[in-house]
Amino acid sequence: MKLFDVYPLNNITIEKANGSYVWDDKGTRYLDMYGGHAVISIGHTHPHWVKRIEGQLNKIAFYSNSVIIPLQQQLADKLATVSGKTDYQLFLCNSGAEANENALKLASFHTGRKKIVAFKKSFHGRTSLAVAATDNPSIVAPVNETDNIIFLPFNDVNALHECFVQEGNTIAAVITEGIQGVGGINVASDLFLQTVRSLCNQYGALFIADSVQCGYGRTGKFFAHDHAGVDADIYSMAKGMGNGFPIGGILIAPHIQPKHGMLGTTFGGNHLACAAALAVLEVMESENLMILTAENGAYLMEQLKAIPELQDVRGRGLMIGFGVPDQLKDLKKLLLQEYKIFTGEAKPNVIRLLPSLALQKEQIDEFLQSLKQAIMALNKNAA
Ligand SMILES: Cc1ncc(COP(=O)(O)O)c(C=O)c1O
Numbered sequence: 001m002k003l004f005d006v007y008p009l010n011n012i013t014i015e016k017a018n019g020s021y022v023w024d025d026k027g028t029r030y031l032d033m034y035g036g037h038a039v040i041s042i043g044h045t046h047p048h049w050v051k052r053i054e055g056q057l058n059k060i061a062f063y064s065n066s067v068i069i070p071l072q073q074q075l076a077d078k079l080a081t082v083s084g085k086t087d088y089q090l091f092l093c094n095s096g097a098e099a100n101e102n103a104l105k106l107a108s109f110h111t112g113r114k115k116i117v118a119f120k121k122s123f124h125g126r127t128s129l130a131v132a133a134t135d136n137p138s139i140v141a142p143v144n145e146t147d148n149i150i151f152l153p154f155n156d157v158n159a160l161h162e163c164f165v166q167e168g169n170t171i172a173a174v175i176t177e178g179i180q181g182v183g184g185i186n187v188a189s190d191l192f193l194q195t196v197r198s199l200c201n202q203y204g205a206l207f208i209a210d211s212v213q214c215g216y217g218r219t220g221k222f223f224a225h226d227h228a229g230v231d232a233d234i235y236s237m238a239k240g241m242g243n244g245f246p247i248g249g250i251l252i253a254p255h256i257q258p259k260h261g262m263l264g265t266t267f268g269g270n271h272l273a274c275a276a277a278l279a280v281l282e283v284m285e286s287e288n289l290m291i292l293t294a295e296n297g298a299y300l301m302e303q304l305k306a307i308p309e310l311q312d313v314r315g316r317g318l319m320i321g322f323g324v325p326d327q328l329k330d331l332k333k334l335l336l337q338e339y340k341i342f343t344g345e346a347k348p349n350v351i352r353l354l355p356s357l358a359l360q361k362e363q364i365d366e367f368l369q370s371l372k373q374a375i376m377a378l379n380k381n382a383a
Contacts, residue, residue, distance in 0.1 A: 012336075020358065041358075088235075099212060107205075107208060118151055121154055155188060160196065176192075181213035185314055297316065304368075329349055
């Protein structure tokens, strides 16, 4: 049977991993500045995470949501402490798209309204409503098309005001990433997020903070939206939550009431996924990963800003992007092929860095040295 060919692949087979390094089948080591697409939060194969999952596997891996699963409550309690959202409620699912799908549905159930405000360059996932709220027509199937999504320019406070004046009483939710990831690392301004909050309050809409990529400590605070000093009504989470074990979830503000049957899933919140997610939060706490992320991110950002060829170095913590001029358009490829470093990209000519939050200072220096050499090599070729 052939694999359904939807991924443009690098011709590399990764066989093992540890911390911020991965190794291919020939034994070559790569520095992972991509974190498997922002998924590796506490480091590949962290021993505490492995032990937690192994221990759980030997007890029970799965039972359905028809019984009490104490690990879910333990995860909710730990999330309350680490995120600081102590009075929120937790619903567990399996992926980022599913988290946003549930968030959007919940907002519509709660308000009885249909319209969703989303933003240019957003990415919220590939399920029906999440993809409809994603600004990329090429991945929206005809059946996903809907008139219920209003796209506004990102960070445009006036457009937001005007939209609410015209349609405020029909809007169920505003959904926005704190930092757009797939869209190219675009940081939401504090004023923008504060305006979302106050307009949602004024018109009775819900504020959904898509934290699938920018959340879970990646910016040095638990949620990127926290930097603006506002609370959202719903936070969607996935990627870093399981450090590679598939799990997603939404945090739901206390004023939103649940009803039996309103949301549901077979696999969401299973024993094994909860054990993995608990291990992640335990390591984030014991290794002070959010503080380290803020410090290491600031250092990396400062060093990148000092490299004259890089354009508009931006981001927060360990979610960083920069543009490269046309003569450096092969930089990502060269970093991978010659310098054995994984990075991410966003078109056109934007490189994204989304490493593990446990990235060490020496690894940052290793990356910077290779980056400078790669730029020098490309400059020489262009001359
Ligand atoms: C901001 C954001 N939301 C949602 C998703 C979808 O997550 P998943 O691929 O787990 O469905 C992504 C994935 O890249 C994302 O970056």
